[in-house]
Amino acid sequence: QLVSNEFLRNFYEERITSHFAGLQRYGRADDFLEELLLSTPTMVQVEEGVTGLIDPIHIATLILKEREKVATEWQQIAKESPNEHMD
Numbered sequence: 001q002l003v004s005n006e007f008l009r010n011f012y013e014e015r016i017t018s019h020f021a022g023l024q025r026y027g028r029a030d031d032f033l034e035e036l037l038l039s040t041p042t043m044v045q046v047e048e049g050v051t052g053l054i055d056p057i058h059i060a061t062l063i064l065k066e067r068e069k070v071a072t073e074w075q076q077i078a079k080e081s082p083n084e085h086m087d
Helices: 002-020 028-037 056-086
Strands: 042-047 050-054
Touching: 002 028, 002 042, 002 050, 002 056, 028 056
Parallel strands: none
Antiparallel strands: 042 050
């Protein structure tokens, strides 16, 4: 997992200004996910005699699951919002 975290951090940092900073066109963050999904899985040496797999599709899946979780939480907050203002 450490290898995947490092890969994602580097992948994100390489694209922070082109995909996330300042004004961006609608859907630009989705372009980031598409680029991640199109990345090639890679084997890397973690330490002497130990290799790790960087699986961009798995990383993108985790991001999408987290995104879904956040959207569901926001949806629930929005549903409860009118009730909060009625009191």
